[in-house]
Amino acid sequence: MSYANTRSKPEIQRPVSNIFILTSLFAALFMNWLPWEGIWLMLRPDFVAVVLLYWCMNKPWRVGIGISWVMGILADVSDASLFGQHALAYTLLAFGGLALHRRLQMFDLRQQTIQVLGIFVLTYAIYTLAQWQINGYVVWAYFLGSLTSTLLWAPLNLMLRAMQQRRAERESRS
Amino acid sequence: MDGTQSFRFFNRGPSPAVRLVFFAVLSLLLMFIDARYRYLESARSAVSVLISPIQRMATIPGILWQQVDDFFITQNAHQSLLAENAELRRQHQNDAAQLLQLQALQSENQQFRKLDELPIRHEFSTQLAEIIYAERNVFKRKVLIDKGSQADVQLGQVVMDDAGIVGQITRVYPWLSEVTLITEKDHAVPVQVVRNGLRTILFGSGDTSQLSLRYMPVSADIQIDDVLVTSGIDGVYPPGIPVAKVTKIERDPVYPFARVSCLPVAGVDNHRQLLILSGMPKLPERPEESPASDAGKHARLRRSN
Numbered sequence: 001m002s003y004a005n006t007r008s009k010p011e012i013q014r015p016v017s018n019i020f021i022l023t024s025l026f027a028a029l030f031m032n033w034l035p036w037e038g039i040w041l042m043l044r045p046d047f048v049a050v051v052l053l054y055w056c057m058n059k060p061w062r063v064g065i066g067i068s069w070v071m072g073i074l075a076d077v078s079d080a081s082l083f084g085q086h087a088l089a090y091t092l093l094a095f096g097g098l099a100l101h102r103r104l105q106m107f108d109l110r111q112q113t114i115q116v117l118g119i120f121v122l123t124y125a126i127y128t129l130a131q132w133q134i135n136g137y138v139v140w141a142y143f144l145g146s147l148t149s150t151l152l153w154a155p156l157n158l159m160l161r162a163m164q165q166r167r168a169e170r171e172s173r174s
Numbered sequence: 175m176d177g178t179q180s181f182r183f184f185n186r187g188p189s190p191a192v193r194l195v196f197f198a199v200l201s202l203l204l205m206f207i208d209a210r211y212r213y214l215e216s217a218r219s220a221v222s223v224l225i226s227p228i229q230r231m232a233t234i235p236g237i238l239w240q241q242v243d244d245f246f247i248t249q250n251a252h253q254s255l256l257a258e259n260a261e262l263r264r265q266h267q268n269d270a271a272q273l274l275q276l277q278a279l280q281s282e283n284q285q286f287r288k289l290d291e292l293p294i295r296h297e298f299s300t301q302l303a304e305i306i307y308a309e310r311n312v313f314k315r316k317v318l319i320d321k322g323s324q325a326d327v328q329l330g331q332v333v334m335d336d337a338g339i340v341g342q343i344t345r346v347y348p349w350l351s352e353v354t355l356i357t358e359k360d361h362a363v364p365v366q367v368v369r370n371g372l373r374t375i376l377f378g379s380g381d382t383s384q385l386s387l388r389y390m391p392v393s394a395d396i397q398i399d400d401v402l403v404t405s406g407i408d409g410v411y412p413p414g415i416p417v418a419k420v421t422k423i424e425r426d427p428v429y430p431f432a433r434v435s436c437l438p439v440a441g442v443d444n445h446r447q448l449l450i451l452s453g454m455p456k457l458p459e460r461p462e463e464s465p466a467s468d469a470g471k472h473a474r475l476r477r478s479n
Contacts, residue, residue, distance in 0.1 A: 084204035
């Protein structure tokens with residue numbers, strides 16, 4: 001009974017704990033910090049960006065621009081880029097997610113993926129722009145990451161949704 | 175956004191647009207401060223201490239993979255291990271003979287220098303460090319090693335492996351430090367060609383693991399396979415350590431300079447263990463640059479009068 005209830009609710013109304021959100025964000029940081037090298041580094045999706053966008057879209061009043069900015073600062077320190085470079089990119093990403101969340105919820109996953117590509121390309125472009133201002137050159141292959149991030153959108157969406165579902169079930173049973 | 179939001183029952187703080195502007199301006203400000211002045215280094219190292227547990231955790235899969243690899247090597251490849259052992263032993267004998275020669279040469283050289291009243295070349299001590307992670311940033315060629323200010327690592331120290339120069343320490347955290355590789359864009363090393371002593375400067379090219387010599391005249395005496403060693407002129411790099419080997423020379427008379435590309439001698443992208451050099455001799459301060467023209471000198475005299 002409760003199972004049917006939670007399932008029929010639209011995603012935005014499903015309950016989710018703060019701990020789950022935090023864990024997912026730190027897991028994303030962990031994935032970003034794995035020792036990627038060479039071509040894999042080029043192809044690495046930005047897990048943090050994908051997870052942040054997911055939460056901004058589905059829980060816009062819980063995860064927003066402030067949390068995205070903090071995650072950006074953590075990312076900046078970990079890969080020794082300038083303070084604020086990732087933070088600026090993630091701030092805009094979060095704003096994109098917040099601004100579009102009503103529209104995107106009307107779409108299914110496939111349609112969402114196309115829309116999300118735009119947001120990711122913008123995020124990557126901002127990071128690259130800052131880099132270009134400082135160092136004076138651009139590595140175009142870096143944008144491959146925005147494509148792989150977009151490809152990651154659907155699987156990650158399904159995974160996070162399924163995990164939320166399981167938690168909600170467990171809570172309603174106990 | 176849409177109209178429903180202006181009609182709010184609950185206070186949810188400032189609107190997203192206001193927050194966007196606030197945080198964007200904050201980021202831009204931080205970037206500006208970080209790029210222009212280095213005020214934020216202490217904040218950076220504080221945050222790095224905070225996140226280092228997760229960073230360490232992220233290296234575990236790599237380490238596990240290596241251990242599994244090692245395990246299978248010990249299981250299957252007895253033969254290759256034996257061969258490697260023999261090879262290493264032979265290498266060691268070779269090196270030992272050369273070392274003996276080197277010692278004799280060193281003492282001889284020292285004596286000559288004493289006779290000539292030249293300053294004696296100092297020896298430097300080394301410290302072993304291990305790469306914890308390579309940079310996860312496409313734009314940069316940097317690695318982080320496991321020795322920091324707690325182990326007396328200092329800014330600007332030179333890092334090498336068993337074959338040659340790898341890079342230079344550019345940032346020091348309490349337990350970590352950041353090494354900028356010589357292949358980083360615009361990173362410069364003063365070098366000398368071993369064959370004829372030609373002095374020049376070697377630059378990194380950024381996106382590939384190649385190096386290049388800029389501003390070499392077309393007529394410069396340089397050949398493929400020439401070995402470049404540090405000249406030690408800047409006082410940062412100790413003299414005589416191999417850096418790179420020339421791989422390609424393009425002499426196009428249209429351009430005033432020849433294009434020379436080189437490959438680093440050291441395994442810049444391969445090794446895990448590195449050596450940090452310390453105890454470089456302090457060179458005397460460079461004398462104040464005097465203005466080239468006499469006019470400047472006069473002006474200064476006039477001002478002092």
